[in-house]
Amino acid sequence: MAWYDSAVFYQIQPLSLFGCEQESADKEESHFAELLLWAGHAKKMGCNAILIGPVFKTDTHGNGITDYYKIDSRLGTNEDFKSWVAKCHGIGLRVVVDAVFNHVGRGFFAFQNVIHHRKKSPYRDWFSNINFSGDSTYGDGFSYEAWGGYQRLVKLNLQSPWLHDYHFDTVRYWISEFDIDGIRIGAIDELDYDFIKELRKSAQSVKQDFWLMGELTDGEYARWVNDRMLHCAVNDGLQKQMILAHNTGYYPAVARCLRELNEQCPYTKLYTFVDSPEVSRIYEKLNQSEHRQLITLLQYTVYGIPALYCGSEFSDTAAQTREAGEEAAPLLKLSDHKHAYTQDAVTHLHCLLSRANQQFPELFFGHYQEMMVSEKQFVYARVLRKKALMVALNCEEHDIKLEIPLPEHVKNAVNVLDAKIRWEELPEKSLDLSGCAELPVKDHRLLLKLPANSGYLAWLTG
Numbered sequence: 001m002a003w004y005d006s007a008v009f010y011q012i013q014p015l016s017l018f019g020c021e022q023e024s025a026d027k028e029e030s031h032f033a034e035l036l037l038w039a040g041h042a043k044k045m046g047c048n049a050i051l052i053g054p055v056f057k058t059d060t061h062g063n064g065i066t067d068y069y070k071i072d073s074r075l076g077t078n079e080d081f082k083s084w085v086a087k088c089h090g091i092g093l094r095v096v097v098d099a100v101f102n103h104v105g106r107g108f109f110a111f112q113n114v115i116h117h118r119k120k121s122p123y124r125d126w127f128s129n130i131n132f133s134g135d136s137t138y139g140d141g142f143s144y145e146a147w148g149g150y151q152r153l154v155k156l157n158l159q160s161p162w163l164h165d166y167h168f169d170t171v172r173y174w175i176s177e178f179d180i181d182g183i184r185i186g187a188i189d190e191l192d193y194d195f196i197k198e199l200r201k202s203a204q205s206v207k208q209d210f211w212l213m214g215e216l217t218d219g220e221y222a223r224w225v226n227d228r229m230l231h232c233a234v235n236d237g238l239q240k241q242m243i244l245a246h247n248t249g250y251y252p253a254v255a256r257c258l259r260e261l262n263e264q265c266p267y268t269k270l271y272t273f274v275d276s277p278e279v280s281r282i283y284e285k286l287n288q289s290e291h292r293q294l295i296t297l298l299q300y301t302v303y304g305i306p307a308l309y310c311g312s313e314f315s316d317t318a319a320q321t322r323e324a325g326e327e328a329a330p331l332l333k334l335s336d337h338k339h340a341y342t343q344d345a346v347t348h349l350h351c352l353l354s355r356a357n358q359q360f361p362e363l364f365f366g367h368y369q370e371m372m373v374s375e376k377q378f379v380y381a382r383v384l385r386k387k388a389l390m391v392a393l394n395c396e397e398h399d400i401k402l403e404i405p406l407p408e409h410v411k412n413a414v415n416v417l418d419a420k421i422r423w424e425e426l427p428e429k430s431l432d433l434s435g436c437a438e439l440p441v442k443d444h445r446l447l448l449k450l451p452a453n454s455g456y457l458a459w460l461t462g
Contacts, residue, residue, distance in 0.1 A: 003094055003181070004049070004211045004231060005269070006364040006428075008300075008354045009307035010042035011051040013277040015061045017310060019331050020074040022060045028073045032080040037334055038310065039088050044341065045313060046354025046427040050088060051184055053098020055081060057107075063098065063186050064105030064153045068170045082178050089179070092426070096182035096211065097174070101167050101199075102190045103147035103155045106138070111154050115140055126163045128155040147187065158192055167195075168202040175206040188214030188224065188233070196229045213271055222265045235261075235270035235304060242274065242298055246291040249395055251378035255370055258302060258380075262368060269364075272304035275312040282312055290453035293349055294393050297455045300353035301382065301391045303368040313350045314340055341423070351421055356457070358428035360416075362389045371404055377450070379404055381460070389416070390458045394450035404446040409462045413439040413446055416457040433459070 014020075017038075018031045035052075042050055055075060057067035071081045085095045104111060110123035114130070118141065124130055127144050134143030137151045147153040156163060174180050183203075188196070196212070203210040213232040214224055224230050241257040244250070261270065274282050274295055286292060292315075300306045311332045340347040357363045366382035371390065373379070377400065381390040386409050394400055406413075414436040422430045439458055440447040448456060 002209050002211075004209075004305065006358055007049045007094065007305050008047045008357050009049045009051050009096075009271070009305065010038075010045060010047040011273075011276065011307055011309045012038060013054075013061075013310070014052060014075055015054065015072065016277065017332060018075075020061070026073060030076045030080060031074075032076045032084045034334075035075075035084055036087055039084070039093055040091065041334055043091050043093060043427070044351070044423075045308065045347075046351050046358070046430075047308065048092060048358065048427065049094040049096060049181070051096045051098070051307065053184065055097055056099070059105040059107055059152065062153070063100040064103065065100060066105040066107035067109070068099075069173065078177070085178050085180060094181040094211075095179075096184055096213070097180050098186065099183050100186040101156070101195075102158070102187040103153045106152055106154060108154070114142075118142065125160050126157055128157045147190075158195055164195060164198065168199060171199065171203050172206050175203065175210065181207070181209070182211030182213065182231075184213045184215065184234075185230075186215045188230070189216050189218050189220075193223075193229065196224070200229060221261070221268060221270060225265060225268045225270075232269060232271050232305060234276075235272050237261075238270070238302070238304075239273055242295050243285050245378075246295055246395055247285075247287045249376045251373055251375065251393070251395070254298070255373040255378060255380075258368060259370070262303070270304050271307055272299055272302060273307040273309065274299050275309035276307075277309070288453070291395060292346060294395055294453065294455050296346070296349055296353065297391060297457065298378075298393065300350075300357060301363060301389065301457065302380075303382070306354070306357060308350055308354070313344075313347045315344050315346045348421075349417075352417065352419060352431070353457075355421065355427045355431050356389075356416060356419075359431050360389055360459070362387060372402070377402065386462055388460045390446070390456075390460055392448055392450060392456040392458070394452065394454055397452050399449060399451050402446075402448040402450060404448065406441065406444050406446055406460065408444055410444070410460045411441065412461050413441050413458045415439055416459050417455075 054063055055071055056065050057070045057072045058065055071078050088095050110126050113123050114121040119132055129145040132142045136143050145155040147155045200212055212230045214230045216233045219237050221233050225233050238257050241254050245254045314337050362382045362384040366384035369381045369383050371379040371381055376396040378393045381388045418436040420432040420435055422432055
């Protein structure tokens with residue numbers, strides 16, 4: 001079993017979290033002491049991996065990297081980051097960084113060389129569609145292909161073998177110098193299959209369990225996630241369906257999405273998220289705040305790798321991270337939420353479900369089994385051998401009663417959401433089920449009374 005088979009991620013976008021100025025790329029600050037506090041918070045939340053980025057030098061808050069070998073000075077130094085990764089490892093957290101190999105910022109050394117030496121630059125073949133008969137909006141005296149039409153992001157020509165080698169050397173450097181555990185690769189569907197295959201070989205030659213995840217927009221997960229390419233991909237499709245299902249009261253859309261994913265890539269665990277730096281906050285997207293706990297329960301229990309975006313674990317929406325371009329937005333301060341673990345219902349639910357993902361093999365190995373779906377109720381299970389964790393969701397505005405057929409060997413059911421967290425123990429051992437309410441089982445049927453806008457996480461045993 002690899003570490004990522006039971007991973008629960010905590011995602012941090014540090015430049016936004018600390019309100020770093022977008023246009024001050026050379027400004028020197030130090031935030032890794034604060035990031036260490038956030039790492040401790042992630043561990044207390046029950047996560048065992050951190051996705052952080054951008055961390056490499058960039059012109060703005062975006063992913064236009066200008067120096068692949070330097071940590072952004074608005075965050076700290078290379079030594080600061082190296083020490084931070086080591087300390088994360090020391091408390092049981094893996095570290096995955098954001099990176100983009102498809103395009104760079106205009107400050108990238110090779111592009112600057114083209115600006116200064118034009119046709120004589122040895123790096124001219126590193127960039128897509130360089131045309132010295134044209135011009136750019138910056139008046140460079142030549143035109144070039146920009147990613148997404150943004151002239152600040154210069155598209156790379158990944159047909160260049162020299163550029164391939166540069167990228168592979170870069171990743172090997174990150175592993176040997178910083179000891180990172182994986183990369184989330186942006187704009188993956190614009191890259192070449194062979195590039196990903198070679199990247200995986202190159203990275204795993206330095207660290208065998210190195211993990212690669214891609215940000216896809218085409219939804220063709222099976223083409224990219226397999227034994228020779230990516231280990232995982234960001235599950236954008238499911239994220240959209242989870243939001244839509246709760247806002248429209250229509251769970252069949254989620255059930256259909258899960259069935260299609262299982263058919264397309266049955267043994268692939270995709271990165272399952274609700275919030276991210278690329279989408280608006282969950283409290284802004286849901287029509288009813290009561291559905292926040294339902295969608296959290298769904299996110300942590302479907303077949304996938306659950307991920308929590310920094311700040312989304314708190315009910316208090318008045319203190320959220322500053323997103324790019326939102327200069328007036330308040331910053332998120334961890335000190336404002338020191339009692340949230342026990343006093344905030346949303347925070348506590350994330351803590352409990354993160355731990356459940358490490359304590360119950362059913363959640364990281366069990367196969368997904370749909371048990372019942374209607375417009376506003378959804379019941380499914382994660383089954384492993386003769387045990388299962390069953391999830392029942394009700395987004396109706398009133399209480400309902402359900403009778404769920406169970407296999408003959410199931411004799412007992414308890415509601416895991418009643419579990420007590422033993423805070424002094426490691427997350428993977430910290431759920432105490434002794435106080436969980438027993439759920440009635442009669443004639444091989446589970447009898448449930450689901451209050452309005454609520455859910456159960458039932459552990460079924462013989």
